[in-house]
Amino acid sequence: MNEFIEFRKVTKQYTIGEVPVTALDGIDFTLTKGEFVVILGASGAGKSTILNILGGMDTATSGQIIVGGQDITRWNDKQLTQYRAEQVGFVFQFYNLIPNLTALENVEFAAEVCRNHLDPREIMDRVGLKERINHFPSQLSGGEQQRVAIARAVAKNPLLLLCDEPTGALDDRTGKAVLKLLEELNKQLNTCIVLVTHNAAIAPMADTIIKVKSGKIERITRNDRKLSVEGIEW
Numbered sequence: 001m002n003e004f005i006e007f008r009k010v011t012k013q014y015t016i017g018e019v020p021v022t023a024l025d026g027i028d029f030t031l032t033k034g035e036f037v038v039i040l041g042a043s044g045a046g047k048s049t050i051l052n053i054l055g056g057m058d059t060a061t062s063g064q065i066i067v068g069g070q071d072i073t074r075w076n077d078k079q080l081t082q083y084r085a086e087q088v089g090f091v092f093q094f095y096n097l098i099p100n101l102t103a104l105e106n107v108e109f110a111a112e113v114c115r116n117h118l119d120p121r122e123i124m125d126r127v128g129l130k131e132r133i134n135h136f137p138s139q140l141s142g143g144e145q146q147r148v149a150i151a152r153a154v155a156k157n158p159l160l161l162l163c164d165e166p167t168g169a170l171d172d173r174t175g176k177a178v179l180k181l182l183e184e185l186n187k188q189l190n191t192c193i194v195l196v197t198h199n200a201a202i203a204p205m206a207d208t209i210i211k212v213k214s215g216k217i218e219r220i221t222r223n224d225r226k227l228s229v230e231g232i233e234w
């Protein structure tokens with residue numbers, strides 16, 4: 001069974017003061033193991049809300065989220081904490097590294113809490129930072145810090161790697177190198193990656209593109225001929 005995550009009629013409403021805001025308005029999709037998914041949409045479309053609900057950082061107002069056959073909307077806080085800690089890796093636009101830990105210690109710190117974690121040194125090697133393991137975040141470039149953040153997320157050996165605008169703070173060349181790394185990790189480790197971006201140029205590298213507009217799915221496209229990052233121009 002390859003379909004391991006499912007969103008069924010998911011809605012999310014926020015209330016600011018007396019005013020309700022519908023962030024998600026009936027979202028349905030399925031993710032398969034090892035898939036590289038790009039979620040596209042304009043600012044405010046609901047992309048980050050989908051990612052946050054998928055990662056157990058926020059809860060749906062209604063609908064179901066099925067992970068490995070279980071409906072996580074029924075889980076208690078302890079189950080959600082365990083899901084976030086062990087099954088989901090997060091990569092954000094800003095790297096959020098702990099400044100007084102070295103690059104390797106940042107990765108080890110995250111891996112320690114996970115039962116099935118990978119070897120932090122080996123992951124640092126895979127992300128191309130073997131020579132930088134003892135550097136503090138302030139001694140690394142933006143691209144290198146993002147590599148550490150990716151290593152930290154991947155070292156948990158997660159079911160899902162969620163990336164919210166991971167290249168948003170990087171120049172084009174460094175951004176492409178980070179995407180290349182995500183592409184390689186997706187192939188090597190068969191981790192399902194869900195990447196949120198407003199940059200439509202990234203879409204050709206995905207297996208599946210989910211286009212979101214005003215809290216609804218506008219279109220889901222399966223990409224039969226996906227391109228490697230080198231073949232993408234923007």
Ligand SMILES: Nc1ncnc2c1ncn2[C@@H]1O[C@H](COP(=O)(O)OP(=O)(O)OP(=O)(O)O)[C@@H](O)[C@H]1O
Pocket residue numbers: 014015016021022023041042043044045046047048049050198
């Ligand atoms: N915590 C919150 N409280 C109230 N409203 C929120 C909250 N989070 C998101 N929203 C609203 O929900 C809608 C969807 O927001 P979301 O952040 O998911 O969009 P997005 O597509 O990720 O946008 P961006 O690309 O600008 O990050 C927006 O109208 C936003 O203002």
